[in-house]
Amino acid sequence: MGEFDLIARYFTRPTAQAVLGVGDDCALLQPAPGTQLAISSDMLVEGRHFFADVDPHTLGHKALAVNLSDLAACGARPLAFTLALALPRVDETWLAPFSRSMLALADMHGCELVGGDTTRGPLNICITVFGEVPQGQALLRSGARAGDDIYVSGTLGDARLALDAIRGDLALPAELLQDLRHRLEQPTPRVALGLALRGVASAAVDISDGLTGDLGHILKASGLGATIETSVAMNLLAARAHSAWANELISHEKWLQCVLAGGDDYELAFTAPVTARDAVQLASHYAQTPVTRIGQIDAAPGLRLIDAHGRELRRQDASFDHFA
């Protein structure tokens, strides 16, 4: 199968919203009047972002999900995406489930595949995603204010726990690993929450590189500090709720590390004024996405971690850095 047949079979569908989709030198989008276009790009590399033997069905989902998560963090409504794909060979048993799961997630969010590129090379998936947001309403990292509450959506740290178990660094029962693996391989982009938080949250960020590292981006952009209640944050590890014996299998240090700096969670961390607590709960309810208040923004720079008794802990600063 050649390049053009491959594109036609797996990646070309009629477009409902875009003016022009796959098949010309460019795609054409027409953003609605009064809106801005939000753009994000993520590149996934074999051996770095996923294992060589990963199920192509989960990979197709995840590759798009991590991009949609960036739109969610800006409060943008997904419109379209481009897919550039380097493949070692044309393998239809890989391409069919990969494209099917990617396009299924795209359909769930009304996000059309409008173009891209295919070439031979070491497996590499580069997606650029486009969303629309009313002018001036995007959630930015720079909007936090001293005194704001800090929230995170969903659960934290389970993806990292799964990664450690798959790598053999941690022994977990098969049943538990199966649940955690789903969090690693099939993340749910918090698009509905991002939309519901427009006009409510003061700042937001996608937690893909770990809570403390990504929250650090808000602090840096806003010129502020923060205090996190680790006892609250640590309860966000879903693995703990899943099974009584998880406590015995996972050391306190590992637990703390997974929650604070695990990475690959694709939840949102966001800030909102104390006066917006009801509005945040309404947004959470409307988006059917749990959110938990884990701390507050401080005028003093730096990130402080405190335990249930208000005692300060040593900072775990391990955000994920692709070149560290």
Add this chain to the structure above:
Amino acid sequence: MGEFDLIARYFTRPTAQAVLGVGDDCALLQPAPGTQLAISSDMLVEGRHFFADVDPHTLGHKALAVNLSDLAACGARPLAFTLALALPRVDETWLAPFSRSMLALADMHGCELVGGDTTRGPLNICITVFGEVPQGQALLRSGARAGDDIYVSGTLGDARLALDAIRGDLALPAELLQDLRHRLEQPTPRVALGLALRGVASAAVDISDGLTGDLGHILKASGLGATIETSVAMNLLAARAHSAWANELISHEKWLQCVLAGGDDYELAFTAPVTARDAVQLASHYAQTPVTRIGQIDAAPGLRLIDAHGRELRRQDASFDHFA
């Protein structure tokens, strides 16, 4: 150097046009009212699109140029681009010239770097480029009409000749190879011509995979055929004009193959009604880009090649296919 330092040092600059550039979860663009956004994405892989030892200065230029060429083919004005980059290691002696030449070309076209991604992995450069075009004025592949003239910009086949010589498939004098190599490694995107052809050309395509293959896209999209005068097209090989001995070094077959199916030229092929010949010459003059009329669009399907005496030649059908 870590990922964030690398981005800050080599790929972050203030934006003049974009609402928000590098440094948040998304970039924000605000297309002008009444315009559509043209989007194209190209992925360049080491060993496939460039040699491992290519000068990073030329690679930075080319990676963006091939994307700008797609905007040119749609008649879109460049606005912005994202860069996703997988690097085997952080090598500042590579990154500095790579980013410098890429951003220099970007500046020439007012095209801002607004976001992207960096990760460790086999060298891979994925650029997605954004341009703006007044609603309904984009040059599409589907607009050709029977009787239209067919034109190409610039010269054809020299990039392929250089590639063959570098690969050792063809012996060329060093001086000639130096000139040809420039065409392969430093293509000039025909952005000004694309803009000047809005409202003049009926269809256009970027010749990156070879003239006959890419012209075939116009024919397929327009449901038409074409006749190419090979004697005219063959004079577009710049190498021939450069030196008298080129004729002796390059066989007639090689010459024909380079011109008709060479690839990597990044010129435009476009069609225009016979009544627009003066307008095409004005566009060429205004854009300071030579154009040559090489044939015409036929109602009958298929691509016919004729010699100077109107005799039909066997069709050379070798468009470049990344999986063929």
